[in-house]
Amino acid sequence: MSSTAESTSILRFTVSDRLEHIAQITTFVPLAVTGLVQRYAGSGLSQGIITLFGGIESVRIIHRVFAAILMVAVVYHLGAIGYRRFVLNIPRSMGPSLADLRAAGQTLAYNLRRRDSRPPQGRYTFEEKIEYWSLVWGTVLMVATGFLLWNPIAGAKILPGSFIPAARAAHGGEAVLAILAILVWHFYHVHLKHFNKSIFTGYMTLEEMESEHPLALTMEVADPPSQDELRHRRNRYVPLYSLGAFVLLIGIWLFVSFEDTAITTIEPLESPAVYAPIPTTTMPLATTTTMATTGSTLPSTTTTVIVIAEDLTWASIGPIFEAKCLMCHGATNQTAGLSLATFNDTIAGGNDGPGVVPGDPGTSMIVTIQEAGGHPGQLDANEIANLRAWIDAGAPEK
Ligand code: HEC
Known part of the structure; x- marks a missing residue:
C-alpha cells in the first residue's frame, strides 16, 4: 500500500x-x-x-x-x-x-x-x-x-x-x-x-x-x-x-x-376476596349467647356446635352472604338472577322465585339450596341454622 x-x-x-x-x-x-x-x-x-x-x-x-x-x-x-x-x-x-x-x-x-x-x-x-x-x-x-x-x-x-x-x-x-x-x-x-x-x-x-x-x-x-x-x-x-x-x-x-394503563403502579390488594369453598371450622356470629338445638334437617352426626345469635336481623345475615356468596351473587354479577347484596334483593330471590319466604325456612330457596349441600358457595351448619332462625322470626330487616 x-x-x-x-x-x-x-x-x-x-x-x-x-x-x-x-x-x-x-x-x-x-x-x-x-x-x-x-x-x-x-x-x-x-x-x-x-x-x-x-x-x-x-x-x-x-x-x-x-x-x-x-x-x-x-x-x-x-x-x-x-x-x-x-x-x-x-x-x-x-x-x-x-x-x-x-x-x-x-x-x-x-x-x-x-x-x-x-x-x-x-x-x-x-x-x-x-x-x-x-x-x-x-x-x-x-x-x-x-x-x-x-x-x-x-x-x-x-x-x-x-x-x-x-x-x-x-x-x-x-x-x-x-x-x-x-x-x-x-x-x-x-x-x-x-x-x-x-x-x-x-x-x-x-x-x-x-x-x-x-x-x-x-x-x-x-x-x-x-x-x-x-x-x-x-x-x-x-x-x-x-x-x-x-x-x-x-x-x-x-x-x-391509546392507553395509559401501565404507567401508574397499582398497589396489591391488602386482602383480596377469594372464594373459600367450605370452611372446616365454624364461624360464630358477632353476638353469641343462646345455645339451641336446631331443626331436624341437619345431619345428626355433625359435631358442630350450633350457636344461634340473638335478635337476628339483616345486619347479622348480610355479612354471611357478603363473605361467601357475593362473588357469584353480587349486585352486578347475579348468577342465576340472584343478588344477595341487599335485604330486598335477597327476599326477591333469583330466576326460580323468591329467595326467602319470611316465617317459612322450609320453602325459602336460600335455605333449601344450602341444605341440599354441595353448592359452589356453601354455608356451614352453624350459618344455615342462623339463617333458618332469622327466617323463622319473619326475616326482619332491622
Ligand atoms: C362460585 C359461585 C357461587 C357462589 C359462591 C354461590 N353460588 Fe349460589 N349459585 C351459583 C350458581 C352457578 C347457581 C345456579 C345453578 C345452581 O342452582 O346450582 C346458583 C344458584 C343459587 C340459588 C338459586 C337461585 C335461583 O333462583 O335459581 C340460590 C338460592 C343460591 N345460589 C344461593 C347461594 C348462597 C346463599 C350462597 C352463599 C352461601 C351462594 N349461592 C354462593 C353459584 C354460586
Missing part, C-alpha cells in the same frame, strides 16, 4: 447516516438503562437509579418517550433507504448474499489459522450485516411486544391474554440480548479490532478501505443520474414517502396515546 494513500479519504457515511447513528445511540442508551432497571427492579443498583430518575413512574415515562423517538427514527430510516434506492439508484449493499456465507467460513478459517488473510469483503462486511439485521429484527420485536406492554387492555382484546406476560418476557429477553450484542459484537468489531471512527467522521482512508472493504473499491459504479433525472425521481418519491410516513406517524401516535 502506498503511503500517499493515507491522505485520500473516501466518503463512507453521509451526514444523514451519521445522524441516524447518533439517534440510535441517544435512544438505545436511555432505553437500555430505564428498561434494565425495570427488569431487575429488585436489585439495589436498580433501586438507586430509579430513585435518581425520580421514581418508577418517571422511569416508565422516560422509557416510553425514547421508545417513541426510536419509532420516529425508524420512519426516517425507511425514508433514507427508499431515497438511496429509488432516487439515487444506489444498488443494495446491506442485503445478505451467498458471498457473506463464504466470507463467514473464510473468517472462521482465518481465526483458526487455517488461512493467512481475512476474506475480501464489500461495502458492508458479513459481520456488519449480521449486526444490522439483528437490529432490524430486534426493533420489530421490541415494537411489537412493546405495543402489548404499553396497551395491555387493547392487546388482550385482539390476542389471548397470555400474550401479555409472554410479550413481557420476550421484551426483556431481547433487550438483554441486544445489550450484550452491542457490548460484545459491536464493541469488538468497531472498537477493538480496529478503532473505526467512520460512522462519526463519515470518512475512511483509502488504506482502511483497502484492508476492510476492498470489493467496494473495485465495484463498478454506474454513472450518476442527470440533474433532470434526479429531480424527476425526487418529485415522484418525496410525495409518496411523505404519505407513507404520515400514515406511520399516525400509527405511532395511536400506539403512544
